[in-house]
Amino acid sequence: MKTIRIKKSFTLLLATSMLVVLALSGCSGGKSAGDVVPGNDGDSANSGGQVTITHYTIDSEDRTFIEKLVPDFEAQHPNIKVKIEKAPYEQFDSKLQTLIAGGKSPDVTSHYGYGGFAEYYNKDMLLDMNDIIKEDGFKASDYNIPDDLMKIYTVKDQVYGIPVNMYVSLMLYNKDMFDAANVAYPPSDYEDKSWTFDKMVEDAKKMTHVSNDIAKTQYGVDFTWSERDMRPLYFGAEPYSQDTWTNGGVPSETHFDSPEVIAAYNKLFNLILKDKVSPTTEWSKSVAGQNGDAFVTGKVGMTVSGSWSLAGSNDFPFKVGVAAVPAGGNDKVRSVLFVDPLLILKGSKHPKEAFEWIKYLVSDEIQEKSIDLSGGNPPVNTKAAETYYKHFDGIDTADVKKVYEGAVKYGFESYNHLITHYSQINDMFINEMQPIDTGHNTVEEVMPTIQKKVMEIIKR
Numbered sequence: 001m002k003t004i005r006i007k008k009s010f011t012l013l014l015a016t017s018m019l020v021v022l023a024l025s026g027c028s029g030g031k032s033a034g035d036v037v038p039g040n041d042g043d044s045a046n047s048g049g050q051v052t053i054t055h056y057t058i059d060s061e062d063r064t065f066i067e068k069l070v071p072d073f074e075a076q077h078p079n080i081k082v083k084i085e086k087a088p089y090e091q092f093d094s095k096l097q098t099l100i101a102g103g104k105s106p107d108v109t110s111h112y113g114y115g116g117f118a119e120y121y122n123k124d125m126l127l128d129m130n131d132i133i134k135e136d137g138f139k140a141s142d143y144n145i146p147d148d149l150m151k152i153y154t155v156k157d158q159v160y161g162i163p164v165n166m167y168v169s170l171m172l173y174n175k176d177m178f179d180a181a182n183v184a185y186p187p188s189d190y191e192d193k194s195w196t197f198d199k200m201v202e203d204a205k206k207m208t209h210v211s212n213d214i215a216k217t218q219y220g221v222d223f224t225w226s227e228r229d230m231r232p233l234y235f236g237a238e239p240y241s242q243d244t245w246t247n248g249g250v251p252s253e254t255h256f257d258s259p260e261v262i263a264a265y266n267k268l269f270n271l272i273l274k275d276k277v278s279p280t281t282e283w284s285k286s287v288a289g290q291n292g293d294a295f296v297t298g299k300v301g302m303t304v305s306g307s308w309s310l311a312g313s314n315d316f317p318f319k320v321g322v323a324a325v326p327a328g329g330n331d332k333v334r335s336v337l338f339v340d341p342l343l344i345l346k347g348s349k350h351p352k353e354a355f356e357w358i359k360y361l362v363s364d365e366i367q368e369k370s371i372d373l374s375g376g377n378p379p380v381n382t383k384a385a386e387t388y389y390k391h392f393d394g395i396d397t398a399d400v401k402k403v404y405e406g407a408v409k410y411g412f413e414s415y416n417h418l419i420t421h422y423s424q425i426n427d428m429f430i431n432e433m434q435p436i437d438t439g440h441n442t443v444e445e446v447m448p449t450i451q452k453k454v455m456e457i458i459k460r
Contacts, residue, residue: 056106105347114423161341168407175319186323190406232264311376335407
């Protein structure tokens with residue numbers, strides 16, 4: 001189960017240096033996260049009183065389901081009350097920084113916004129859990145959390161996060177469209193060497209029908225796979241220099257204007273602009289709405305996406321299958337992984353009680369219970385994962401398990417967890433690549449600007 005993703009993460013974290021972000025402490029005149037001494041507010045459970053901890057999360061059903069777990073936890077822990085603080089995804093990072101700067105830091109959260117673990121870590125926002133773990137006697141194996149996953153958020157032997165969910169990249173396909181086109185279903189086995197990017201295009205062409213009548217138009221594949229800067233890696237082109245992983249997520253060089261990276265982007269954009277087997281952004285909006293997914297309308301044969309898409313599969317109006325992401329030319333990388341940790345912020349006034357809440361959320365029973373409550377969030381707990389594989393009606397349990405195990409074997413940590421200033425980089429990519437989406441500019445024309453702007457952001 002040792003993955004490239006984990007190797008990269010661990011190497012990065014081992015070498016990351018601690019940086020204090022002046023913006024949090026200097027701009028507002030309020031407290032920074034590091035200014036607050038844990039347990040120093042005179043309101044400690046250790047003194048026999050009841051304390052309240054705050055769990056800060058995204059205001060969406062797949063995250064706020066934890067509110068339903070609070071009564072049971074509080075019944076088991078009468079000295080601890082849990083308050084759930086929420087924010088929309090787009091406002092998650094800004095509200096968190098405002099709370100910290102105002103001396104109202106939550107106790108528990110995750111990197112659910114645009115900022116990743118590296119950004120939080122480099123801003124000195126996170127509490128080293130080692131002392132709490134040692135005092136508690138916590139062992140990841142008691143919670144069926146693989147050791148490799150624990151290492152992702154361990155820095156110089158200091159634990160800064162406990163994994164709670166693990167998402168992988170996968171392919172969903174519309175069995176009805178495959179049957180109508182008389183095309184064989186794609187394999188779920190990552191070791192099936194016949195399943196390549198070119199084979200995917202060949203199959204997609206057989207299912208694509210473009211008409212002036214939008215109701216009669218359908219496309220073979222939608223390859224909106226992971227963050228935009230991740231995509232070249234899938235084809236064997238590395239946009240960030242290797243020292244990124246030994247320099248705190250700060251690359252000395254990037255290569256977004258290199259021939260290799262440009263060729264990789266052209267492979268993907270050609271699905272829309274040349275092969276015409278993928279929908280344009282404009283078409284997708286027309287059939288699925290501004291933020292909708294054209295695949296769920298039944299007008300797209302295959303979609304490469306995160307495993308969070310599985311959560312809605314029970315409600316799709318067609319038969320669904322799950323397959324491996326096809327090989328794009330990189331023998332080691334075929335899937336982007338997203339392991340979400342639970343973090344205790346330095347501003348927590350009750351870190352021990354916060355850790356009790358975290359242990360509750362990663363326990364066997366609650367991880368299994370959370371699958372249904374969340375609508376299909378994948379657990380890190382390997383025992384609970386067996387229940388997760390069976391969660392999706394109409395999808396073969398064995399296929400889900402194969403896809404998950406193959407994705408972990410060929411997985412790579414998402415850049416949004418590893419690269420500094422990632423939220424700004426992501427915004428820039430969305431804006432600068434829009435003219436390529438619409439066909440107004442070529443990849444060759446846009447990438448030099450992106451290369452320049454990425455380096456400007458990194459140097460801030």
